[in-house]
Amino acid sequence: MKFMKIGTRLEAILTKEATRYVTLDVSSDLTVQVNNTKYLLHKFPLLSKCGLLQQLCDPTNSDNQTVELHEIPGGEEAFELCIKFCYGISINLSAHNIVQALCASHFLQMSDALEKGNLTNKLEYFFGSVLQAWKDSILALQTTQALPTWSENLNITGRCVDAIARKIWTDLTNVTWSYTYTRAGFIRKAHAGAPRDWWTEDVADLDLQFFRRVILVVRSSIPPALVGEALHVYACQHLPDELDPNSSGSVVKHREILEFIVSQIPTRKGSVSTSFLLRLLRLANQFCVSDRVVAEIMRLAGRQLEEAKLVDLLKLRSSPSCSTSFNYIDMVKAMAEHFLVEHRRTSYPDSGERQSDSERSHQSMTRVAKLIDSYLFEIAADPNLPVTKVIELTNTLPDNARADHDDLYRVIDTYLKEHPDISKSEKKKLCHKLDCRKLSTDACMHAVQNDQLPLRTVVQVLLQEHVRAAMAMSPVGLHGNVKAMLSAPTGDMAKDMTLATKGKDPMNGRMMASNVNGQRSIDQSSHEDHQRRGMTSPPVFDKATIEAVEVDQASEIAEEDDSKSRTGSKVVNFSGRPATSEVTQDGHSKKKMKPKRMPSISSMIAKLTSKLPIQKQR
Known part of the structure; x- marks a missing residue:
């Protein structure tokens, strides 16, 4: 930090009750009232340097005169700096008090027009050197908050903002001044130069009005990722993680900060992280920002939803309004829709x-x-x-x-x-x-034993698994019609098979339902144990065992067909319905007993595949 010392005398301004005075052998002839403080001063050292006091006082009048200066910028502290300079008393200037001293000197009209080497010119020179330092520029800009009107009229605020912007634009290899950078994992000695976002933490210390001005000046000349990083750091320093119900006044300020941050997020995808956007969305629900701002956050987060983390999505439920009305699900749905729009546009x-x-x-x-x-x-x-x-x-x-x-x-x-x-x-x-075709074997086995699933879904799973097993058994592949059935959506496949079954045999629907119910009742103790362990460890059946069962069933059907063909039997269909009569070699009809057990779905599918035309191997 830079300092400047003016004056050589060591006297101080003394205080007696509410009156302050300078120790001189000559009695005071000028009383100046500043707010609640009275100053007993002398006309001679003051009127020669202060143009305002020359206008308010008569130098020829030897009587004690009283002047009120309640409007002086900086108050008593700034006024004392000016009168100390008039008396030649030593004063120390730095970035902490340069702005108020400069405003007070302009107010008192302490220019070189009255006396060469007056206070205003000295302060202007020192202020220029203050703006050459990075942290002094930040500090000087912060002090202008106490004197907004005077700082704007004298262009002090604008000069501070320009000085900060020029340093942000400086090439990284030329950054040699001190700055604040406390990111985890960054060791200054291990880096030859400054990181590209070296300035973000110091700028984040500014009030919103000054931070806004700095960002608006530099955003068009720096990469969007740097703008996003600066917004991220500012939000981390000024926005809480949770809303404090006792601080109602701060809600308005936090809402203003959040709305500005959202408005300044660059349009380029990836300028800010998805985690940061979801945090803004959660805070927007707590601060009750406008629907327009919430919609913009969801649009930005949806564009890069593939980078989101599950824990960030689950935090959206923390808002009381969202947890009761389930609005957080609608937000996730809206972000998914924005992702699809972006996905279609890029694809x-x-x-x-x-x-x-x-x-x-x-x-x-x-x-x-x-x-x-x-x-x-x-x-x-x-x-x-x-x-x-x-x-x-x-x-x-x-x-x-x-x-x-x-x-x-x-x-x-x-x-x-x-x-x-x-x-x-x-x-x-x-x-x-x-889609049952996209279920793993473990999931299918769990679904077959799941009593909560609809019966139609269980049937679809069974059909898919048995047809898949039949395809694995066939060495030359299945017929094209079966392949077309398997390539169709699961729901359509089940619908077509149901319609075909109804057309051939009205009893087949009840048979399939009975078979499924029988399948559900198998090994109830094993099923209850699986339900206690959850879906993560369903009962696993050996593939070799399944294939062996399928082969045995196919063999039984083949033997039965061979015996029927030798005796001249007529098979009506392959749906599993038993034939009621057969014709012997002498032409007489003979009654046949119905089988006691209905064939399973796997038997039906194995029989179906055996009747299909065999493709010749090349």
């Missing part, structure tokens, strides 16, 4: 997108889907959470967003356990987005 086919860009775009979509499913899993245990909120957020992302549906199944399973009383139609809507 437009005519934009000349490269392969690497396409892969990054797909990866970002997958990360967002993983984030949304993890978020739903955390909030699904809330007993008051409406099912409509879960369905809306689940359906926000497109079908190709999720690489697998295990996380989505965990969400459905958790919600159904905590909300067992929801209707069947709501369960169907909740499971509508679930």
